[in-house]
Each structure stands twice: as structure tokens, then as C-alpha cells.
Amino acid sequence: MIDRRLFTNFDWTLFGLTLLIAALGVFNIYSASASYTVVTTPYFIKQLYWILAGLFLVVMVCSIDYHMLEDVAFWFYGVVLFLLVVVLFAGKTSMGATRWLNLGLFSLQPSEPMKIVIVMVFARYFSRYPVFQGLTLRELFYPALLLGGPALLIMKQPDLGTAILVVLIACSMLIYVGLRWTTVLSVVLAAIPSIYLAWHFLLRDYQKNRVLNFLNPERDPLKSGYHIIQSKIAVGSGGVAGKGYLQGTQTQLRFLPEQHTDFAFSVFAEEWGFLGCMVVLLLYLFLILWGLQIASRCNDRFGSLLAVGVTAMLFWHVVINMGMVIGLFPVVGVPLPFFSYGGTSMVTSMVGVGILLNISMRRFMF
Amino acid sequence: MKGQRYIREVKEPRRRVLGMSIAVAAVFLVLLSRLWYLQIIESDNLRKLSENNRLRFVPVAASRGAILDRNGNVLVNNTPSFSVAVVPQDVRDKEALLTSLARYLALDPEELRAKWEKGKGRAKFYPIVIASGISREQLEFLEENRLRLPGLDVEMKPIREYGNGQLAAHLFGYLGEISEAELDKEEFRSYNPGDYVGKSGIERSWERYLHGSDGGRQIEVDARGRYLRTISETSPTIGNSIVLTIDRDLQKRAEQSFGDKAGAAVAIDVNSGEILAFVSNPGFDPSLFTGRMSPQQWKSYLDDKRHPLENKALKGQYPPGSTFKIITALAGLQEGLIDENTTVVCKGAHTVGKDTFKCWDKKGHGVVDLKRALKESCDVYFYQLGERLGVDRIAAYAREFGLGSPVGVGLENEKGGLIPTTAWKEQKYNKKWFRGETLPVSIGQGYTLATPLQLAAMIAGVATEGTVYRPHLVKRVVDPDGQVLREFSPEVLKKVALRPEIYRPVKQGLLAVVNEPRGTGGMARLYEVKVAGKTGTSQVVKMRDSKGGVPYQYRDHALFVAFAPYDKPEVAVAVVVEHGEHGGSAAAPIAGRILRAYFEGKGVIKAPVKGGGDEEDEGGAESGAVAPENSQSVPVPEKGQP
Structure with a gap:
């Protein structure tokens, strides 16, 4: 089962890249939480534990042949979908959203595995589906069903950020499979009137307000607007070379919200400046292009679809998080993979990298 | 291996991967240029903002x-x-500033x-x-x-x-x-x-x-x-x-009528359940809780054995004593065990097995019918009736009138009192119910507990002959523009299914309690309006006959429930005076004063002329909220700022 070639073919570049970003993350979390009064284990230590747990998962995921995922994709999908339904009824509510499922020993957020499971299901579906001239609208019917269920359930929690991510990941895979221009055009044309109708007849006033606040945080300057402004000040005041490690005033005076998690990158930007940001940006770019290369070099359709999906997951996390931190996007709670503090995000991202490594090292296996 | 069957057409996706890579790079370029804009072009401005901070x-x-x-x-x-x-x-020298x-x-x-x-x-x-x-x-x-x-x-x-x-x-x-x-x-x-x-x-x-x-x-x-x-x-x-639903003036008079006694009173509109007065005495000064309460003040509240911080009308649970005889009487009539002419001979005590249960009047009442039994509150009459009814039947009727569970007045932590049953005792103590235990229950003692609020609902239900409206305190909620957001209309809590004719003898008995010679509730009498009511005296501890020397906390509670006018009931009251000793002497006068205040407010009874305009001239027309222009706040701008 364990082939010597697996070791020689191990993708050290991808692995090293991941570790490098995670290490930068730990250093940054140390600074971001330096002003916190420590109650228990400091965050950067806990993050190290999470990285170790993540690496263990990477080894686990690598040790099985990814082709097995093709057989179990729908089982996984069923289980996670079921858990999403359970969360709706029996979930733990915190901060106004019901996302967590208490499993006794630990809590689980089923919307997280859904990000990877949707990739598996789409990969399996399209690997057996011959596409000639790009997908037609009718051919999108089943994939839309597969995507719609979980996306709506996650939206209902409500966790708009994750719902959008799941949709974006799935759409990226569709683009990779190939879409006809007529399909894209008709989806767009159908979306416009239905959004109009929903806006006028379906949504209540408070829901409309929520959407408007989401699109334009300045409407609600007390909450999300404040965070964006403070984050922009932090990033911009970093200048070319930054204020220096542990010297960011925005960070150390705690003007930043969630500065060790979702806004970790603005801490980094303030202290390391444009040059530092460029390095991080390049590392992520390299990581994502590498992921696409793995897809391209893979010899079977399932594997290459899987690689594209996982890479898309990482890509959209990076883009949405950074876009939020630098004021391009509204505030949604999306962490920066490997960089933000948090076990959930670390586990999902590490499993993703594990899958990529798995595909990468088995590409010569036929 | 399975995947082999689906080996893809190589050429097409390879081109697509190239396209996607270019798209990814383009997106990163956008991110980078945004960083360039913030960190290079806007840097000076933002740095100033972060230094002068700020927002x-x-x-x-x-x-x-x-x-x-x-x-x-x-x-x-x-x-x-x-x-x-x-x-x-912004503080430079914390110690100096403080x-x-x-x-x-x-x-x-x-x-x-x-x-x-x-x-x-x-x-x-x-x-x-x-x-x-x-x-x-x-x-x-x-x-x-x-x-x-x-x-x-x-x-x-x-x-x-x-x-x-x-x-x-x-x-x-x-x-x-x-x-x-x-x-x-x-x-x-x-x-x-x-x-x-x-x-x-x-x-x-x-x-x-x-x-x-x-x-x-x-x-x-x-x-x-x-x-x-x-x-x-x-x-x-x-x-x-x-x-x-409270009437300020009635509330004020009701509170005053307690003097320095501890207790609670609830006055209720029998035809709607609206609570007109909701008294728990002694009170406290609520403004002390928002400002700075001195430790001495706090201690004096805690040390007062009359428990001023406790809401006795809502959470005080008292044995209802003889006021409960109304329920026992109604149950007996409905079950056909007695009628208004049934008589019992009271020799001052009743014996069941080895236990002797005393009537409050040791000399005995002689031959009593229902009306006299209520009027003079003969315990033996109700011991015998209760024994025949059994505890579970009594409980069923008590529940019908809203006792035994919270009435849902709209305040948190309302207490539900306690109406014992055989099943309850088995569950709670894992013991069988003894027949002898039924006797105290039939006169509102033993395990039985009720809140003043429940007693008010109960007597109101008797006044209306079977319709118990849910007692409530809030009439409506009005938004700052004067729009009514919620309006609370009367809601029937219990519709009691008793034969209509059985209320008459009981009500006649209650009328006699207040208005006839030897009635125990004479002190609640009003000459202008016919009042019907029932006294109650409930034992706190069994510690009889130590005349004069009973410490405050062991003295009996005094109760009185009443409604008026007798012919066309409008209002009901329940009064509990903690450790007031006798319902007739401690609670009945307070109920009388509350009813008097109610009918004076209605203009039925002429109020005694007082000097001056009283406090009637203050602010009914004041708006419900402070003027919004007052809500200017931190930090106070320097003079001359726009």
C-alpha cells in the first residue's frame, strides 16, 4: 500500500509554503494579542497546537488514496447535510447565529466540512459526466440542487460568509468544467428579475436593512463601518516598511476589531508595511498557482476537479478576507487560511492542503 | 483503479488552468494595488489619523x-x-486624576x-x-x-x-x-x-x-x-x-391604608381582570438602585423583618386560611353533598380517628347552616364537608378558580402557590395521603398556599359567578409617536363550569360576613355600597395559647377577600396582612378602605372634603418621555464649537 514513490514524490514545495504562512501567522498572532490580558493559554501557543493538530490531519489525509473519496463523496455529503439540518433545530446559539453542534466532547460547525464536501461531490459528479461544448442550463439542474440545499441551510443559520464561500467554490468548479456562454448569460438574465422580485415582495424591511448594511457599511457607521475605518487606518498607517513588530499603535491600543482572527492581516499590514504585505501576498499567490498546477498535472478527472475545488476554497478565503481588511468588501467573518487564529479554519485549510498533497504525490500512479 | 475509466481529455482543461491562473494573478494584482493605494498614496493621511487618533x-x-x-x-x-x-x-497620571x-x-x-x-x-x-x-x-x-x-x-x-x-x-x-x-x-x-x-x-x-x-x-x-x-x-x-391598568390614586390610598403593617393587596376589575392596585408593603425607594445606595440603606432594607424588597403580592405564598372555605362550599354544593339548608352541629371540635381538630371558637357554634358557617367562619362545618369531599375533589375546584398555578400576570418569577392532592404528596414525599390531612386543607391550612394575586383572581371569579379573567397589569404599549403597539384586552383565564344557582347561597353567606351581626368581616362594611367578603386567619406555626407573648414572626397572617357591589360586582380585593393575627381586625379594615377609595374615585361615595387641591394637579398631560433634545451627550463640546 505505502509505496516508496509516495515519499520521493512528496510535494515539499506545497508543504513548505503552508508551514511558512502558518509560522508567519503565529508570529503575527503573538503581536495581535500582546495587548490582551492573558487569562488562559496565550493565543499564539494555542495556534501552535492547532497547527500540530492540522499537520496530523495532513498525514492522515495523505495516507489514504484520494480515489477513495470518490466512492464516499455522497455519503459524506449526506452526513454533513443531515448535520446542517440538525444544527437548525438543536444547534448552539451564540452571537445570534446557530452554527455549532454540541457533540458532547467537542463542538462541530457542520458548515466548515461542507466547504470540502461540496468540492468532493462536485468532483465526483462531473468526473463521470461527459461535457463536450460546455454545460448547458439544463445540465446545471442537479448540481444546482446539490449546492442549493447546503447553501440555503447555511444562510439560514445565518452565516452569510460561509454560504457565499460555498457557492463561490462550487461556481469556480463549474467554470473549470466549462460553461457555455448562453448558460452564463441566461443565469445572469434570470437572476436580475428574481432579485428584483424578491426584494420587493419577499424580504421584510429588517432583512432589506441587513442586506443594505452589508453592501454599504457606511450606512451603519456604528458597527461594521467602524471596523472598516479602523482597519483601513491600520493598514494605511503602516506605510512602506511598517511601524515595526509589536509597534503598531492601532493594534496595541486595540482599535482593531477581532485583531487576532479575522483582522489579523491588518495587524500584519500595520507592523510590516507594504513590503511585508507583498511577501504574504506572493506566498498566497504561489500557493494557489501551485494548487492549480497540481490540478493540471493530475491524470484523472476526479483528482484534477478535486484539486481545483480545494484551491478555489483557499483562493476565495484569501480574497474575501484581504478584501475586507483593506476595505474593498463588506465585513464578513471569513478568516485568512493558516494566518488567522482559529482551530476550525486551521483544520479545514490543513485538510484542504492534505488533499492537494495527496493528489500531487499520486500523480504517477497509473 | 476506478478513476482510470474517466481519464479526461487532456488538452481542454490545461488551457483552462492557464486561464484560471491568469485570473487569480489579476485578482491578486487588484489586492496589491489597493494596498499600494492605502500604504503608499494614502499613507500620510492615514498615519496622521492613527497618530492623532482619532476616531x-x-x-x-x-x-x-x-x-x-x-x-x-x-x-x-x-x-x-x-x-x-x-x-x-488619554489619562497621563492615573493617581493624580483620581x-x-x-x-x-x-x-x-x-x-x-x-x-x-x-x-x-x-x-x-x-x-x-x-x-x-x-x-x-x-x-x-x-x-x-x-x-x-x-x-x-x-x-x-x-x-x-x-x-x-x-x-x-x-x-x-x-x-x-x-x-x-x-x-x-x-x-x-x-x-x-x-x-x-x-x-x-x-x-x-x-x-x-x-x-x-x-x-x-x-x-x-x-x-x-x-x-x-x-x-x-x-x-x-x-x-x-x-x-x-393601575389607578394611581387608588394605588396611593391602598398603600396608605396599610400604615406600617407588612402585607399585600390586589384590587382587580372583576369584569376584565385589570389590576387597579397592586400593593406590597412596606415599599422601598427604587431610585436608590439607580443612583448610589449607601451600605447602611441597603442593610436597613435587608434587616427589616417586614422584608421591604420582597414583592409579596406576586411572590408571597400564604395559607389562604378561611378564605378558602369559599372553594370548599362551592365544591360541596356542586357535588350535591350539601345544600343551603344542610346543618352541622359544632361542638368546638371534630374528631377523625385519634386526631381532634378544633374549631377556632372552642365553645362551639351549635347548629350551623351554610350561611352561618361562612358568616361566623365555623371550622367544624368545613371539616365535615371537606372529609366527605376528599382532598382531590377540593383541589379540582380550587384549580378551577385559578389557584395552584401562576395566573400569568406578566411579571417574571410569579409564584404559583400550592394546592395539594394525593398524587402530589406521593410524588413529593413518596407517602400516602392521610384522611386527617384533608381537614386542614378544607379550611385553607395544611399544605395549601396561595398568593394575594391568586386570591384576588379567585374572589373575582366568585363575583362574576364563574368567569375568572386573567389578572393583568399592562393595558397597552405606546411608541414614542403615540401609536399603540400592543393593546391587551380582557382574557378569560378560567371558565368555571358550576351550576349557576349554587353561587347564590355562597354569595349570601359572604354578604352576611360583612353586613350581619356576628359576621367576622364587619370592619370592611361600607354603608353606601354592599360589600361581600370572607376573612381568613392562617397559622404560621402551631404555637397556640401563649397569649400576648407571640413573637412577630410567629404571629398568624390575616387575610380578607371581598367584592363589591354585591348586586352588580365591579371590583374585588384580596388583602394579606403578614402576622396581622386576625383577618377580621387586621385585614378587613384595609380592604374596606381600599373599596371606599375605589367608590370615591368613581363618585359613588362622596369623598370627605380636604383642604387644597391635593396632588391632582400634577402632570397628567406630560408626555411619556423626556424631550429628545436633552439627550445630548459626551463629550460636551467646547463652547463656540458648531
Whole structure:
């Protein structure tokens, strides 16, 4: 089962890249939480534990042949979908959203595995589906069903950020499979009137307000607007070379919200400046292009679809998080993979990298 | 291997991967150029903002809604109060600031220090309130010395004003700073630390309507924390007003009628369930909870054996004593065990097996029928009836009249009293019910417990001959623009299915209690209106016959329930005087005074002429909330600022 070639073919570049970003993350979390009064284990230590747990998962995921995922994709999908339904009824509510499922020993957020499971299901579906001239609208019917269920359930929690991510990941895979221009055009044309109708007849006033606040945080300057402004000040005041490690005033005076998690990158930007940001940006770019290369070099359709999906997951996390931190996007709670503090995000991202490594090292296996 | 069957057409996706890579690179280029814009082009501006910092968020507290009585008299409102806060990040010398503040404000520096420590875990730009309720002179003095006290902020906050002193203190409840535990609750999701929330009574249970929503403003301040300009602002929304079913004047008279006795009274409109007076005596001063209560004051409340902080009308559970005989009588009539002519011979005691149960009148009442049994409150009559009914049948009728479970008056932590049954005892003590235990229950003793609120609902149900309306305190909720948000109409709590003709003998008995010679409730009599009622005296402990020397806390409770007018009932009252000893002498007069006040208010009884206009001329027309222009707040702009 364990082939010597697996070791020689191990993708050290991808692995090293991941570790490098995670290490930068730990250093940054140390600074971001330096002003916190420590109650228990400091965050950067806990993050190290999470990285170790993540690496263990990477080894686990690598040790099985990814082709097995093709057989179990729908089982996984069923289980996670079921858990999403359970969360709706029996979930733990915190901060106004019901996302967590208490499993006794630990809590689980089923919307997280859904990000990877949707990739598996789409990969399996399209690997057996011959596409000639790009997908037609009718051919999108089943994939839309597969995507719609979980996306709506996650939206209902409500966790708009994750719902959008799941949709974006799935759409990226569709683009990779190939879409006809007529399909894209008709989806767009159908979306416009239905959004109009929903806006006028379906949504209540408070829901409309929520959407408007989401699109334009300045409407609600007390909450999300404040965070964006403070984050922009932090990033911009970093200048070319930054204020220096542990010297960011925005960070150390705690003007930043969630500065060790979702806004970790603005801490980094303030202290390391444009040059530092460029390095991080390049590392992520390299990581994502590498992921696409793995897809391209893979010899079977399932594997290459899987690689594209996982890479898309990482890509959209990076883009949405950074876009939020630098004021391009509204505030949604999306962490920066490997960089933000948090076990959930670390586990999902590490499993993703594990899958990529798995595909990468088995590409010569036929 | 399975995947082999699906080896893809190689050429097409390879091109697509190239396209996707280019797209990814393009997106990263956009991110990079945005970083370029912020960190290179806008850098100087943003760096200045971060240095001079800066932007600060200042919450503007919303005024709570007012509480009004049924006639629109404002009972609870808001008044501006000034408090002193410090912004830790702007403070240069903490010790110096605290010491001088303590001197200016004549406060203990240790107290200020403790407040500071308490607020530390938060962001450093967040103001910590260290003294509230400061006077205007102190305020002006601080304003003048502001430059010498960097980091100081003065906030205006609307605070609760109880225009009528201690009136209905338990009913309104009091406010307090939100606790850590409350902050974690879903209900208080939009609240911030330091916010005031209702802790009891109407303030607590109707918090959702009363609170309003806080506004806030984003301001720019200079390096010393002084206000420069407002960047954006959201104005607070005033809370909704609550219009109670309470009648202020009746409430006042009802409270006065207790004097210094401890107890509770509930007056209720029998045809709607609207509560007209809701008294728990002695009261307390609710404004002390919002301001600074001295430890001595707090201790004196806690040490008072009359328990002033307890809402006795809602949470006081008392054996209903002989007032419960009404239920036993109705049950006996409905079950056909007695009629109005059934007689019993009372020799002063009744014996079951080895146990002897005494009548309160040791000499015995002789031959008694139902009317006399009620009028003179003969225990033996009801012992015998109760024995034949059995505890479970009695319980069923008691529940029919709303006893044994909370009536749902709309206040939190309402107590439900206790109506014992055989099943209850088995479950609770895992013991069988003894026949002898039924006897005390049939005269409202033993395990039986009821709240004054329940007793009022019960007697109201007797007055209406079977319709028990749910007692309620809130008539409507009105938003700041005067629009009615919710209106509460009468709701039937229980519709008692008894034969209509069985009420007459019982009601006649109750009329005799108050109006005939030897009736126990003569002290509740009004000459202008026919009152019907029932006394009750309930044992606190079995400690009889130590005449004169019974300590306060062991004395019997005195009860009285009544309704009036007899022919066309409008109002019912239940009065409990804790340790008042005799229902007839302690509780009945209070009930009489409350009923008198009610009919005087209606114009049925002429009020004795008093000098002056009383307090009638104050503020019925006042609006339900403080004027919004008062809600200007931190930090007070320098004079001459726009």
C-alpha cells in the first residue's frame, strides 16, 4: 500500500509554503494579542497546537488514496447535510447565529466540512459526466440542487460568509468544467428579475436593512463601518516598511476589531508595511498557482476537479478576507487560511492542503 | 483503479488552468494595488489619523419609555443625570486624576479606584464611568478644570425618575447595571456593558419594550481626548411607554391604608381582570438602585423583618386560611353533598380517628347552616364537608378558580402557590395521603398556599359567578409617536363550569360576613355600597395559647377577600396582612378602605372634603418621555464649537 514513490514524490514545495504562512501567522498572532490580558493559554501557543493538530490531519489525509473519496463523496455529503439540518433545530446559539453542534466532547460547525464536501461531490459528479461544448442550463439542474440545499441551510443559520464561500467554490468548479456562454448569460438574465422580485415582495424591511448594511457599511457607521475605518487606518498607517513588530499603535491600543482572527492581516499590514504585505501576498499567490498546477498535472478527472475545488476554497478565503481588511468588501467573518487564529479554519485549510498533497504525490500512479 | 475509466481529455482543461491562473494573478494584482493605494498614496493621511487618533465611538443612551397609569398619569419617567467618565488611554497620571476627582466630587478615592479597576478589561479608548449623579455645580467646576484633567469625560445619561416616591415600587421594579450573566443572554445581544436594564417588576418583564435602542456617534478627538468633530451619528430611539391598568390614586390610598403593617393587596376589575392596585408593603425607594445606595440603606432594607424588597403580592405564598372555605362550599354544593339548608352541629371540635381538630371558637357554634358557617367562619362545618369531599375533589375546584398555578400576570418569577392532592404528596414525599390531612386543607391550612394575586383572581371569579379573567397589569404599549403597539384586552383565564344557582347561597353567606351581626368581616362594611367578603386567619406555626407573648414572626397572617357591589360586582380585593393575627381586625379594615377609595374615585361615595387641591394637579398631560433634545451627550463640546 505505502509505496516508496509516495515519499520521493512528496510535494515539499506545497508543504513548505503552508508551514511558512502558518509560522508567519503565529508570529503575527503573538503581536495581535500582546495587548490582551492573558487569562488562559496565550493565543499564539494555542495556534501552535492547532497547527500540530492540522499537520496530523495532513498525514492522515495523505495516507489514504484520494480515489477513495470518490466512492464516499455522497455519503459524506449526506452526513454533513443531515448535520446542517440538525444544527437548525438543536444547534448552539451564540452571537445570534446557530452554527455549532454540541457533540458532547467537542463542538462541530457542520458548515466548515461542507466547504470540502461540496468540492468532493462536485468532483465526483462531473468526473463521470461527459461535457463536450460546455454545460448547458439544463445540465446545471442537479448540481444546482446539490449546492442549493447546503447553501440555503447555511444562510439560514445565518452565516452569510460561509454560504457565499460555498457557492463561490462550487461556481469556480463549474467554470473549470466549462460553461457555455448562453448558460452564463441566461443565469445572469434570470437572476436580475428574481432579485428584483424578491426584494420587493419577499424580504421584510429588517432583512432589506441587513442586506443594505452589508453592501454599504457606511450606512451603519456604528458597527461594521467602524471596523472598516479602523482597519483601513491600520493598514494605511503602516506605510512602506511598517511601524515595526509589536509597534503598531492601532493594534496595541486595540482599535482593531477581532485583531487576532479575522483582522489579523491588518495587524500584519500595520507592523510590516507594504513590503511585508507583498511577501504574504506572493506566498498566497504561489500557493494557489501551485494548487492549480497540481490540478493540471493530475491524470484523472476526479483528482484534477478535486484539486481545483480545494484551491478555489483557499483562493476565495484569501480574497474575501484581504478584501475586507483593506476595505474593498463588506465585513464578513471569513478568516485568512493558516494566518488567522482559529482551530476550525486551521483544520479545514490543513485538510484542504492534505488533499492537494495527496493528489500531487499520486500523480504517477497509473 | 476506478478513476482510470474517466481519464479526461487532456488538452481542454490545461488551457483552462492557464486561464484560471491568469485570473487569480489579476485578482491578486487588484489586492496589491489597493494596498499600494492605502500604504503608499494614502499613507500620510492615514498615519496622521492613527497618530492623532482619532476616531472614537461614543454611545448615546436611549431614554427608557415612561410608565403611566390607566388615566395617563406619568408614574415613572426619566431625568437627565450627569456622570463622570475617564478614558484610560488619554489619562497621563492615573493617581493624580483620581485623587483630584475624589476631592472635587467629595468621594472616596478608593471607590473611584475600584470602579477604574472594574472597567479595565475593555478597550483603552472606552470611557469608564467612575461617578454618576453629580450635581450641576460639580459639573461646571469640572468643565472649567477640564484642561488640567486629561482623559476626563462628562456624560449625560437619562436616569429613571420616580415622581411618586415609593409608590408601587415593587410593581415598577428597579434598574441596575447589566450583569455579565445577562450580557451573555440572547435577549441582551445588542446591549453594552454599563447599560442599565430592568432588574425586577415591570422594568424587568417589559424591558424589551421600555429600553429603546441606543444611538451613538463617531467622533474625532485630539491627542488629549478632546472633542474635535462628529463624523457620523445615529440618534437613539426612545423606548415605548407602558400604560398600566393601575389607578394611581387608588394605588396611593391602598398603600396608605396599610400604615406600617407588612402585607399585600390586589384590587382587580372583576369584569376584565385589570389590576387597579397592586400593593406590597412596606415599599422601598427604587431610585436608590439607580443612583448610589449607601451600605447602611441597603442593610436597613435587608434587616427589616417586614422584608421591604420582597414583592409579596406576586411572590408571597400564604395559607389562604378561611378564605378558602369559599372553594370548599362551592365544591360541596356542586357535588350535591350539601345544600343551603344542610346543618352541622359544632361542638368546638371534630374528631377523625385519634386526631381532634378544633374549631377556632372552642365553645362551639351549635347548629350551623351554610350561611352561618361562612358568616361566623365555623371550622367544624368545613371539616365535615371537606372529609366527605376528599382532598382531590377540593383541589379540582380550587384549580378551577385559578389557584395552584401562576395566573400569568406578566411579571417574571410569579409564584404559583400550592394546592395539594394525593398524587402530589406521593410524588413529593413518596407517602400516602392521610384522611386527617384533608381537614386542614378544607379550611385553607395544611399544605395549601396561595398568593394575594391568586386570591384576588379567585374572589373575582366568585363575583362574576364563574368567569375568572386573567389578572393583568399592562393595558397597552405606546411608541414614542403615540401609536399603540400592543393593546391587551380582557382574557378569560378560567371558565368555571358550576351550576349557576349554587353561587347564590355562597354569595349570601359572604354578604352576611360583612353586613350581619356576628359576621367576622364587619370592619370592611361600607354603608353606601354592599360589600361581600370572607376573612381568613392562617397559622404560621402551631404555637397556640401563649397569649400576648407571640413573637412577630410567629404571629398568624390575616387575610380578607371581598367584592363589591354585591348586586352588580365591579371590583374585588384580596388583602394579606403578614402576622396581622386576625383577618377580621387586621385585614378587613384595609380592604374596606381600599373599596371606599375605589367608590370615591368613581363618585359613588362622596369623598370627605380636604383642604387644597391635593396632588391632582400634577402632570397628567406630560408626555411619556423626556424631550429628545436633552439627550445630548459626551463629550460636551467646547463652547463656540458648531
